Amino acid sequence: MSAAQIAVTGVGMITPAGADVNETWHRVCEGASTAAAVSPELAGLPVEFCCAVPELDVGRLGRRNVLRLDRFTQLALLAAREAVDDAGLDTGTWDGARVGVxxxxxxxxxxxxxxxxxxxxxxxxxxxxPLFIPMLIPNMVAGEIALAHGARxxxxxxxxxxxxxxxxxxxxRDLLLANRCDIVIAGGTEAPNTPLTTTGFANLGALSQAQDPTTASRPFDVDRDGFVMAEAxxxxxxxxxxxxxxxxxRPRALLAGSGMTTDAHHPTSPHPEGLGAVRAMRAALDDAGLAPRDVEHVNAHGTATPLNDVVESRVINQVLPHRPLVTSAKGVLGHSLGAAGAVEAVLTVLSVQHSIVPPTANLDSPDPALDLNLVGKTVRQQPIGxxxxxxxxxxxxxxxxAFCRP
Incomplete structure (x- = not known):
């Protein structure tokens, strides 16, 4: 295994399943969908339901931040605060010049x-x-987290x-390995449950049209028809x-490696053979100094769209033919776009830490064409190295x- 491992010393989440890591983990392990017709703003649109974070605790966030920050920044501030607290770090005494975001x-x-x-x-x-621009632009979420924690x-x-x-x-991880930082607060955030964004994804044909919101997100199921919009x-x-x-x-887990590639195939569709995804999985394993056989669990992208799940299943089977346990959290949490990879990274860390793979919600009839070792209905308990x-x-x-046990 590679010596270039990075410690995951703290985690934080705010999702439709809960206001913190423990609440979200419990609901994901239950396999209970969070989708509901919660937003009056979506009434009358092609898709009227989504997965929404419960009402924000203004006391935790501060009324000033509620008024001056867009929701995507508010969510990130709460998750970052939990992660820093979980890491046991004192922002008042750390060397902020060595902390990145x-x-x-x-x-x-x-x-x-x-x-x-x-x-x-x-x-x-x-x-x-007059706050329109600083509320809107994406980079401000990193700036606000840096401001809140003195990360310079x-x-x-x-x-x-x-x-x-x-x-x-x-x-x-690259910043830490290059010695540009000693600590990095890293993750993702998104608050896309708005009329225009929802309509755009619906008209693109990406969203589920199911009648029952709670069964709409069905990763790897034969009846899947699209994802459910979410924030987190x-x-x-x-x-x-x-x-x-x-x-x-003591870290919760180690970030042992990463792989990043581009398909250069189509603006919105994956390569039909998943060539870029195959290279990314193999690059992560090579970076970590791991063999395919070492992998015991894959937290899949698993969007519940007909095409994505087919391509991803091919990729997993090609790279990991020994059939590790596979799950997708999007059956519970929906698809939070730019936040999804970070939320699912936290869930993967928890799987490694607790030796538990959560179920894939709404997996009533696994698509036989996909041939994955899917975890459905109930959690699977086994050591995850x-x-x-x-x-x-x-x-x-x-x-x-790629994550591994410390």
């Missing part, structure tokens, strides 16, 4: 964009908020569509293994993260 986001402040555009059209230019090292936002969160984590944020605190050991903090987390995005982006 890398956050993935596919869209940014689309909710702010839609609301301010409506003001402009209906009431004139004077009613547009490199800060940036990665945007690779639905692979954005995973790209951020891989980039953070997931954050990991990453450090070099020796630095974590020096302060006496090595696990991969797959993330693929529009534009042909492929990112695979």
């Amino acid at each position: 890398v956050i993935g986001c596919g869209i940014g402040g689309v909710g702010t964009w839609e609301k301010q555009h409506a003001r402009l059209r209906e009431h004139g230019a004077s009613t547009v908020s 090292g490199p800060s940036l936002v990665t945007s690779t569509a639905c692979a954005s969160g995973a790209t951020a984590i891989a980039t953070a 944020a997931g954050v990991l605190v990453l450090e070099r293994v020796d630095d974590a050991a020096a302060r006496g903090h 090595v696990a991969l987390s797959n993330s693929f995005g529009f534009g042909g982006h492929n990112v695979v993260l």
